[in-house]
Each structure stands twice: as structure tokens, then as C-alpha cells.
Amino acid sequence: MRIALLTESGFPTAESAEGGWCDRLTRGLPEHEFEMYALGASRREARPEPLPDRISALLPSTPVAAVLHGRARRRALRAYRALIRSLVVPGAGTEFGPALYALADAGRGGGLPALLRSGAALRILESSWQAPGAIGAAGSGAAVEPQVRDVLVAADLLAWNLRALSAPWYGTEQDPGRDHWWSPGRLPGRAAAPAGLAAVDLCHAVGGGPAALPGLLAKHFYGIPLIITEHSLHLRERARGYRDAPYRRPVRALLLTFFRLLAREAYQQAGLITPGSSYDQRWQIHCGADPATVRVVYEGTAEAERPAAGAEPEVPTLVWNGPIDPYGGLETMLRALAELRESHPAALLRVHGSAPTGAEPYLRHCRELVGKLFPEEPEAVVFEATDPSGRAERPGAVHERGSVIVFSGTRGAAPRLIAEAMLSGRPVVATDVGAAREVVGPTGLLVPASDPRALATACAALLGDEERRARLGNAGRLRARELYAVEPSAGAFRGLYLELVSRWPQPEPARGGSSARRPFGRTAEAWVAAEAAVAPRRGPVRLADLHRTSPQRGQLGAELRRTDTAGPEQLRTEQLRTEPLRVEPLRVEPLRAEPVRTAVPVGAVAEEAGAG
Known part of the structure; x- marks a missing residue:
């Protein structure tokens, strides 16, 4: 099959192209042809050299330079007005999908990015926000009343999140050498053929949100099936991130409504959805996904093929892993260490993590807290890899320096990070939030979040029992290898691809699509009939x-x-x-x-x- 990988990021660099999730997927499915469509890339961006063998083409999202005039402009503005109305009027969410597709259809020839930032679009947003019954007009005061700066910021953010509508991927007959970056095997000298998403058999969105937009348009224009993989829910992360975003309340409400309606539309249109855990599966069903379309596929990691960590350090050592921010739980870990050292005075803590942008004050607070809790022994806590620009160490090398791995965040660590800690053969102590219970199971210890005493008790129980540490570490490694090996993950997608495409043996082409398009070139019925006569x-x-x-x-x-x-x-x-x-x-x-x-x-x- 010819599969389109849809990503929100740019092209993979020379370092990230090898070892990432897309790399592991394409390596495990060599019988398929993969193309990468990157929303964050443009034709001015340097392409990785050499191109990975598994990726046959890398396609940027640089829009076509054009200006909408006349009827096309009026159609696009009407669709944009309906789209804004679905975001600001309570009960109008059902208009989101039709307005989105109408806007994409009006801007297929180019010119949509300039239109979404034009004065006409700004007036539509301002008037819709201030219309009777709109969310932005409810109440008064500086906190809820939209201002001019809110209109400018919201219009710019919407245009950025709708940039997939302007990507040059939805044509039927294009010159590959003009609009795309192609691999050497796909040279401009070959005969003209359907290009872009019109010619693929399947769209695979690696993430939700804007990454799923090209797949929605391909399904709408050409009837191409869509599968969505989310290892961390885009809607949930956006809702968390917008709590501290530097936007006023009307802008945050508008953008969160946009992401919520986009997630619901993507979940309803996708043929299959593959979350990375049952915890995320429940979130997706709550956000509108059909339970029959959701299949849990654990994120395979290359750490499953590496040997376990060697001998434990001579000094009892805890390794803390996570982001150094208020939700990472580092302060809870430091207070737990202070209680732990009453029974294990030689215990040390190694902090492995980085401070995200804007969390530098919290990092300084944690360093000051170390001085207060351990005034005579500041070497009890060692900060490692706190520079966000520094190159991260291999997870196995970090885990080898500890006796117990600790995750104390209040949001829950990523399932893959917990699995990599278990693959090292070290026992794991984690807070009972997110997917930790599902990943750790009976092979580790779970404690309540934001409870330093419970965390200290669990760590002391493991540090004081060498046999228990070895038993739980071995059991955790076996469990993680069963769930997070690369081969089962690739095999699961092999079956899901065939299952999904088999439902569309001859999809009905939408307006602008090619009526002669058939998945696999020949349908399965043609191959079977050839065996009989x-x-x-x-x-x-x-x-x-x-x-x-x-x-x-x-x-x-x-x-x-x-x-x-x-x-x-x-x-x-x-x-x-x-x-x-x-x-x-x-x-x-x-x-x-x-x-x-x-x-x-x-x-x-x-x-x-x-x-x-």
C-alpha cells in the first residue's frame, strides 16, 4: 500500500530520522510505501540527507501563492463566518465540520492564508464575538469582554492551526518536481500520475489536532480512509498548556473550543483510532470517538531489545525522571527524600530532567529547597541534564546509576518513559495517576500523588529489601517487553492497515477526485477471480x-x-x-x-x- 504519514512537526533531522516512532513503524513494515507530509516544513527547509530508505517522499506544507477574488472569496468568507459561529455560539458545534470542509474547498486554489489574516476575516471574528448569544458577549469586564488585541491574536492563531487547509497536497495532477521534494526513485521524468493525497491508499495521522486535518480533507475529497495514532492526547495537552498561556480568557475559550470540535470531528471521521494506553482510550471515547473504532496499540520502543542494566550502585540511589515544572512532582520527591534519609541516611537522589520554557523559576525554587532540606549535605541531590538544549542520554544509561526509578508527577508520566524504566530491570515507584497503573501493573509500587510520606515509605521498602528489588525489577522488565516491543506494535498496524483498507475496496470519489482510483491497483476480487477462470x-x-x-x-x-x-x-x-x-x-x-x-x-x- 501507499501510506501517507501526517505529522504536525517539520521534516526529521539527521538525528531524529533514525530511532523515532515513524522510523520504527516504517522499518517494521517494509512491504508498504510511506510518504511523510509535514505541516511544520517548507520548501526552504533543508531536507535530511540521505533520505531514509523507508520514506519514499517528503512533502512540505508551503501554500500556493495566490489571492482569492470574486465568487471564491465570497464562498471562503461565508464558510469562515460559519466556522467562527460554531466556535462562539452555544449549540452551534454541529456546523463545525461542514464549515471546515467548505472553507477548504473554497481555498484549494490557494490564497487562503492571506484571506484568514485579512481585514474582512478580522471583522467577521469581531462581529461574531460580539453578536447576541455569543460566548464572548456573555457578561462584562476586562476578563471576558473581547478586545481588539484579542481579535488580532485569535485570528492569527486560527490561521496558524488551519494552515493544513492551504497545503498543496490536494491536487489531482501535479508536477512532482515543482511542488514537492521527492526521493530519487520518484523523478520528474516519469509519466504524470495523481500526486499528493489523491494517490495514496491510506492516511495515517501521527497525532491529533492539526495533524489530522489533511487526513480529514483527503477523506472528504477522495474518500481515502484515515487512521489516527495518539500517544498523548492533543486535546488534553492543549487544555493543560492553555492554563498558563499568555492569552486572555476569550482567546483561550475560542481556541479550546476549536480543538475540542476538531478532535470530535477527527474521531468521528477516522476509520480506526489507536491510542497508546487504555487511559487515553477512555479519554477519546469521552470526546466523541466510537468505541468500536478505538484499538489500544502500545508504543514500541527500541529499549526492549537492549540488555538490562548491570549491577546496582554501591550507595542506595533513587533516580527521578520527569519534567522540572510544577506538575512534575520534583518538590514532592525532595521532601520525600528528607524523610527517607531518616531511615537510610546514605540514600542519594539523581534528578534527570529538563525545565521547559517558562519553568526556570520552578527549577530555582527546587535548588533553593535542596539547600534548606539538606544544609549540611547538599551533595545528596545531583541535578543532571537540566539544560533543555543539551542532548539527552540514553534511558538505559540513566537507569544504571540508580537502585529505584521514581515518577512523582501529578499528571502522570508518559507510558513509554515508565516502560523504558521497567526495561532496565530496576523496580519502579510511581504516583497512581494517568496510565501508571496500566503500565506498571503488579510489578511496581504505586502511591498517591503529592504525598511525600507515602512516597518515602515506598522507596524505603524497596531500598531495604534487595531480593524484592530484584524480583520486581525482573517482573517489570518481562511485562514491559511483552507490551512495548517494536515487533508486536508493527504487526498490529500491519493488520489494522489491511482491516481499514478492506472496508473501502472501491471508494466513491468526491468532487474533484479521480473516478479511476482503486486501492492496490487491482481489487482483491480481481485477483481471486483470476484463480478460477x-x-x-x-x-x-x-x-x-x-x-x-x-x-x-x-x-x-x-x-x-x-x-x-x-x-x-x-x-x-x-x-x-x-x-x-x-x-x-x-x-x-x-x-x-x-x-x-x-x-x-x-x-x-x-x-x-x-x-x-
Whole structure:
């Protein structure tokens, strides 16, 4: 199959192209052809050299330089007004999807980015915000009443999050050498063919939010199935991040409504959704996903193939892992260490993490807290890799320096980070939030969040029992290898791809789509029917394929070659004088005017689709 990977980031760099999740997926599925569509990339950005073998093309999102005029401009402004109305009027959320597709259809020729930042778009946003019944007009005061600066900021943020509508990926016949960056195997000298998302068999959005927008448009324009993978829910992370965002309340409300409606539309239109945990699965169902379309696929990690960590350090050491911000739980860990050292005075703590942008004051607060809690032994806490620009160490190297791995955040650590700690063979202590209970299971200790005493008790129980540490560490490593190995994850997507595409053997093309498009080039029914009889030819016959299969089919290929070279009169005369050709053990019936219809079980069709 030809699969489009849709990402919100830019092109992978030389370092990130190897070892990332997309890299592991494409390595595990070499039978498919992958193309990467990057929203954060442009034609001015340097392409990674050399191009990974698994990626056949990298396509930037640079919009077509154009200006909307006349009827197209009026259509786009009407669609934009309906889109804004769905965001600010209570109960108008059902208009979001139709308005989004109408806006994308009006701007397919280019010119949409300039229109979304024009004075007409600003007036539409301002008037919709101040209309009776709109959310922005409810109440008064500086906190809830939209101001001019709010209109400017909101319009710019909406235009940025809608940039996928202007990407040059939705044409039917394009010159690959003009609008795209192609691999050496896809040169401009080849014959013209459908380009961009019009020519793929499947869209795979790596993340929700704006990354799923191109997949929604491909499904709307061409009927191409969409699968969404979220290892961390985009809507949840946006809601958390906007708490501290430097925007006023009307802007935050408008953008969060946009992300909520976009997530609901993406979940409803996607054929399959693959969260990274059951915890995220419940979130997605709550946000509007059909439970029948949600399948949990754990994020495979390359750490599963590496050996366990070596011997423990001589001094009992705790390794804390997470972001150094108010939600990371570092302050709770420091206070727990102060209580732990009453029973284990030699215990040390290694802090492995970085301070996100804007969290530098919290890092200074934690350093000051260390001086207050350990005035005589400040070396009890060692800060490592606190520079966000520094290159991160391999997780196994970090875990080797500890006896117990601790996650004390109030939001819950990413499941992959917990799994990598378990793969080291060290026991894990984590707060019972997020997906920690699902990942750790019975192989580690869970404690309540923001409870230093409970955290200190759990760490003391493990530091004081060497046999228990070894037993839980080995059990955790086996559990993590079963859930987070790379091969099962790739195998799961192999089956999901075939399952999803088998539901669209011949999708109905939308306006602007190609009516001749068929997944796999030939449908599964065509391959199965060829095993039973030879139907009238409607196109060129691949004789080389017939020769490769068996000696009997080689004879059949020779007969077809003979009929190809014979003229119409000669062929008609030979048909009158001879019986139809029969080859044993393959039975070949005389050519008939109607195609032979063979009843094929649904399971067989799915298998043949995979073979095709």
C-alpha cells in the first residue's frame, strides 16, 4: 500500500530520522510505501540527507501563492463566518465540520492564508464575538469582554492551526518536481500520475489536532480512509498548556473550543483510532470517538531489545525522571527524600530532567529547597541534564546509576518513559495517576500523588529489601517487553492497515477526485477471480507474472501471446475450427462475453487484499 504519514512537526533531522516512532513503524513494515507530509516544513527547509530508505517522499506544507477574488472569496468568507459561529455560539458545534470542509474547498486554489489574516476575516471574528448569544458577549469586564488585541491574536492563531487547509497536497495532477521534494526513485521524468493525497491508499495521522486535518480533507475529497495514532492526547495537552498561556480568557475559550470540535470531528471521521494506553482510550471515547473504532496499540520502543542494566550502585540511589515544572512532582520527591534519609541516611537522589520554557523559576525554587532540606549535605541531590538544549542520554544509561526509578508527577508520566524504566530491570515507584497503573501493573509500587510520606515509605521498602528489588525489577522488565516491543506494535498496524483498507475496496470519489482510483491497483476480487477462470481482457495482461507462477500458467501465457499476435480474421477462424484450449490441472473455460463471478468468502478477500 501507499501510506501517507501526517505529522504536525517539520521534516526529521539527521538525528531524529533514525530511532523515532515513524522510523520504527516504517522499518517494521517494509512491504508498504510511506510518504511523510509535514505541516511544520517548507520548501526552504533543508531536507535530511540521505533520505531514509523507508520514506519514499517528503512533502512540505508551503501554500500556493495566490489571492482569492470574486465568487471564491465570497464562498471562503461565508464558510469562515460559519466556522467562527460554531466556535462562539452555544449549540452551534454541529456546523463545525461542514464549515471546515467548505472553507477548504473554497481555498484549494490557494490564497487562503492571506484571506484568514485579512481585514474582512478580522471583522467577521469581531462581529461574531460580539453578536447576541455569543460566548464572548456573555457578561462584562476586562476578563471576558473581547478586545481588539484579542481579535488580532485569535485570528492569527486560527490561521496558524488551519494552515493544513492551504497545503498543496490536494491536487489531482501535479508536477512532482515543482511542488514537492521527492526521493530519487520518484523523478520528474516519469509519466504524470495523481500526486499528493489523491494517490495514496491510506492516511495515517501521527497525532491529533492539526495533524489530522489533511487526513480529514483527503477523506472528504477522495474518500481515502484515515487512521489516527495518539500517544498523548492533543486535546488534553492543549487544555493543560492553555492554563498558563499568555492569552486572555476569550482567546483561550475560542481556541479550546476549536480543538475540542476538531478532535470530535477527527474521531468521528477516522476509520480506526489507536491510542497508546487504555487511559487515553477512555479519554477519546469521552470526546466523541466510537468505541468500536478505538484499538489500544502500545508504543514500541527500541529499549526492549537492549540488555538490562548491570549491577546496582554501591550507595542506595533513587533516580527521578520527569519534567522540572510544577506538575512534575520534583518538590514532592525532595521532601520525600528528607524523610527517607531518616531511615537510610546514605540514600542519594539523581534528578534527570529538563525545565521547559517558562519553568526556570520552578527549577530555582527546587535548588533553593535542596539547600534548606539538606544544609549540611547538599551533595545528596545531583541535578543532571537540566539544560533543555543539551542532548539527552540514553534511558538505559540513566537507569544504571540508580537502585529505584521514581515518577512523582501529578499528571502522570508518559507510558513509554515508565516502560523504558521497567526495561532496565530496576523496580519502579510511581504516583497512581494517568496510565501508571496500566503500565506498571503488579510489578511496581504505586502511591498517591503529592504525598511525600507515602512516597518515602515506598522507596524505603524497596531500598531495604534487595531480593524484592530484584524480583520486581525482573517482573517489570518481562511485562514491559511483552507490551512495548517494536515487533508486536508493527504487526498490529500491519493488520489494522489491511482491516481499514478492506472496508473501502472501491471508494466513491468526491468532487474533484479521480473516478479511476482503486486501492492496490487491482481489487482483491480481481485477483481471486483470476484463480478460477480467465475473464475477457480489459487491459494489458502481465505475461511475465503468468510465467512465474507455474508451468501450466506458462502454457496459458503462450496461448495468450499467440492470440495477441493473431489478427481478428485469423483468430475468428481458429475459434471455429478448434476446441477451447484446456490446460490441466488448471481448467480454462472458453472466453465469454460476461465476466465470471466467483463467490468468495469475506475472509478470503481480506487475505487477498493483503497479498495484493
